[in-house]
Amino acid sequence: MAQTYDFAAVGAEPRRSAIAAKSVCVLGSTGSIGVNTLDLLKFASERGEAEVRVVALTANSNIALLAEQCRAFRPEFAAVADPARYEDLKDALAGLDIEIGAGPGAIVEAAERDADWEKRAAGPLDGGLHHVAGADERLF
Numbered sequence: 001m002a003q004t005y006d007f008a009a010v011g012a013e014p015r016r017s018a019i020a021a022k023s024v025c026v027l028g029s030t031g032s033i034g035v036n037t038l039d040l041l042k043f044a045s046e047r048g049e050a051e052v053r054v055v056a057l058t059a060n061s062n063i064a065l066l067a068e069q070c071r072a073f074r075p076e077f078a079a080v081a082d083p084a085r086y087e088d089l090k091d092a093l094a095g096l097d098i099e100i101g102a103g104p105g106a107i108v109e110a111a112e113r114d115a116d117w118e119k120r121a122a123g124p125l126d127g128g129l130h131h132v133a134g135a136d137e138r139l140f
Helices: 032-046 063-073 083-092 104-111 126-131
Strands: 022-027 052-059 077-080 099-102 117-120
Touching: 022 032, 022 104, 032 052, 032 063, 032 117, 052 063, 052 104, 063 077, 063 083, 077 083, 077 104, 083 099, 099 104
Parallel strands: 022 052, 022 117, 052 077, 077 099
Antiparallel strands: none
16 A cells, blocks of 8 residues: 655645746657656646646657556657557647658657656667667656
8 A cells, every 4th residue: 555645744844946047858758657757747847846848748659648657647649559550649739830750760759859857668679668768868
């Protein structure tokens, strides 16, 4: 059973210090690690602990969840590793003004986007990520 904490009960307040906006790229956003990462970013933002701009989100093939995440976080770029799912992604994100891509090259493009942080929740060989030079320098 997971341990939960009621910070309000002990009088804990969110930090209200000056917070610089940060940009983030979440590779593998539809897997459990990616979903939890986005939940944490949303939670921190709602509490006033962080200002986060999502630069890119990627998925292996889960278009429905990726589209839901894109509607919530409005990334600049969204990509699916499976090139056969390009049209599905295009249809799911129609009207959202989000650049899209599909295939290993699109995953690499997402990883190479300019972001302060990159969360690689995808496996080491998913979508060609093993080709991204220096990506590990920005991982958190």
